Amino acid sequence: MDHNASIDRRRLLGWGGLAAAGVVAGTSLVGAQPGHADQAPADDHRIPPDTLPGGAYDRYVAQLAAQGRFSGVVLLSHHGRTVLSRSYGMADREKGIANHEGTAFSLSSAGKPFHAVAILQLAQQGRLRLSDTVGDHLKGFAKDIAEQVTVHHLLSGTSGLDSPAExxxxxxxxxxxVHEYYEQRARQAKLAGVPGSPDAAHEEAEVTISALIVEAVTGTTYWDYAQENIFRRCGMTGSAFYTRPQWLTDAHIAHPYMTLADGSVVDAIRNLDKSSPDQDVLGKNPGRAFIDAPGDGGFATAPDLVRFARALGDGTLLDRPWADVLTAPKIPHGPGSFGSYGIPVSIVNGQWMYQRAGGNPGVGANWDIYPYTGWVGVILGNGGDVPLREMIGQEMQAITGAPAGGGTGG
Structure with a gap:
């Protein structure tokens, strides 16, 4: 990842969203040739020229790929119609499998909102309340956590919990x-602050405890619940909580290519003894997980994330009032930037933008929803140097017309 993106990655991937990360919609790059896109709808005057094939965003991503700075898929969709779809690089270099629109990528933290959706589905059904405490559903937690921390605190990142080191x-x-380890780690969390007080970064224990509550209420694993009630309901046929054996053998899953301290690049999933030198993910290798932690991660294709985005707005996943509960701004993080339930939301050039990013060694993922105008943007990468923050700014500029040099919060 480039130096500036590395500096701000932690803020970008946390609850601060884009405004807290200081995302800037920079000047478009030119000179690269268009790649492999679907035909854009040419009959809609609402399509900004910068989003079209051959437009500013397309040229920018193509140049990144030509410079070796991007391997993956980008997709722009308007009211469910693909405006731009580009694929670059290899999903599996050893086997010669190229990335394509149907390639599934690791989401890392970009999959965290799934647990918030699961909780709100159960709340909509009356099977739990957002005011319920941890102790209403789970046994064995410390008394202060069990009695003071609510489901709302967990989802909004205001629990006051401090997670032990991973x-x-x-x-x-x-x-x-995996389940036993993360459950034990969540149970070792301490109440270090006052529940309800804003926190700039979501603690991992909050995510795990939310998933454990889903399991306690439904009697199934979080992974199976999300597969059935989120992925399947949305028609996300290429998405799942894949395991490491599947990651190694399934040709439609992109391998993570991790940059080492000496500048060399390795397939992380095939080199579990190798670790990232990046300070934000120091010592990590995503392949060491057999499956992503409960409440976190997962794999998805770009079109599937568009399906997820549209399902949030059309009643497929949540009735409209409950979908509004999911995305309503709850915690201010900066000018025009707020925390909601798992999804940072920002005001960008006069419109809402719902956004979630994720990063790991060899993994960069982001999806953006612009509910006022029907746009969805997806960025999925499988290289260690993907300038995710910069790419989000360029996408945002192409869709909203936010001026170069302008942050997301105005």
Missing amino acids: DVQRVFQSRDE
Whole structure:
């Protein structure tokens, strides 16, 4: 990742969203040739020229790829119609498999909103309340956590919990081992602040505890619940909580290419002994997980994320009032930037933008929803140097016309 993006990655991927990260919609790059796009709808005057094939955003991404700075897929969709779809680089270099629109990429934290959707589905059904405490659904937590921390606190990142350090070197061998480790880690969390007080970064324990509540209420694993009630309901046929054996063998899943301290690049999933030198993800290797932690991650294709975005707005996943509860701004993080339930929301050039990013060694993922105008933007990368923050700014500028040099919060 480039130096500036590396500096701001933690703020970008946390609850601060884009405004807290200081995203700037920069000047478009020119000179690269268009890649492989679907035909854009030419009969709609509402399509900004910069979003079209051959437009500013297309040329910018093509130049990134030509410079070796982007491997992955970008997609722009307007009211469900693909305006721009580009694929660059290799999903599996060893097997010669190229990235394409149907390639599934690791989402990292860009998959965290799924657990918030799951909780709100259960709230909509009357099976839990957002005012319920942890102790209303789970046993064995410390008394102060069980009695004071509510579901709302967990989803909004205001629990006051402090998570213990993660063992990033551990190589997991089963779903049960992953579940046991993250549940134990969540139970070791301490109440370090006052529940309800704003926090700039979501604690991992909040995500895990939310997933454990889903499991306690439904009697199934979080992974299986989300697969059935989110992915399947949306028609996300290329998306799942894939395991490491599937990551190694399934030709439609992109491998993460991680940059090492000496500048060399390795397939992280095939080199579990190698670790990232990046300070934001120091010592990590995403392949060491057998499956993503409960409440986190997952894999998705770009078209599937568009389906997810549209399902949030058309009643497929949540009735409209509950969808509004999901995205309503709750915690201010900066001018025009707020935390909601799992999805940072920002005011960009006079319109709302819902956004979630994720990053890991060899992984860069982001999806943006512009509900006022029907746009959805997806960026999925499988290289360690993807300038995700910069790419989000360029996409935002192409869609909203936000001026170069302008942040998301105005």
